[in-house]
Amino acid sequence: MSENNSVQMFEDHSQFGKVEISPEVIEIIAGIAASEIDGVGMLRGNFASGVAERLGRKSSHGKGVKVDLGDNGLKIEVYVITNYGVAIPEVCKKIQENIVQTLKNMTAIHVLSVDVHVVGVHFEEKNESDSTKKDQEV
Template identity: 45%
Template structure:
């Protein structure tokens, strides 16, 4: 191979390396859906809490898979806030830690983003129907006594 051919091959290789392969942008909504699904997979999570805006969206028939999730994606990192309702009888800190771990693994595994923070906000406790009725009856009894 001549010196000229080697130069041509090197030039072609350098040109090929300069070609922009494009970029990959993962929408915040996608990260939100992954977060919501990963959080609800955790034992002890009754559901997601969407707050007032989420409740209005539900009434309008626009229930979102990312309900109860706030996402911030910057460059190759993500931070998420998860708003959940925990089943009565579960250790809230244990469930929250499991949510953090499951959400972090799901986002990093599916998107390649580096998760900087998973903030869990426990918005309520869900009681089984029987216990809910018993609690309501006790409240009514106390109110009747007054």
């Protein structure tokens, strides 16, 4: 992992100074890009990120995203729960493509890899009120 915990945008320093991006910002961008894909139920973080989110110390948009700053670029891991009935390989490929494209457009950072971990499947819950309405209409 990088020692300074931020990504420098340009190697040459201009007269205006330098631009650095925090890994937390990259996590948020990647999290939003992943959640935009149809078939993604939600992102899944670990216990520590859930506690930090409840205490207000971390945004929910970066939950389920881990960024590793390397010398050559970024390695990103995304933990998702997909919706029931979707083609998981297609959804994962779309997640990877959207994250890479979004980070390229917004930050011009080279992404080495985007690893998508499917940790669950979300089933839609039927509401009892919906089923009783249908029974009453018939």
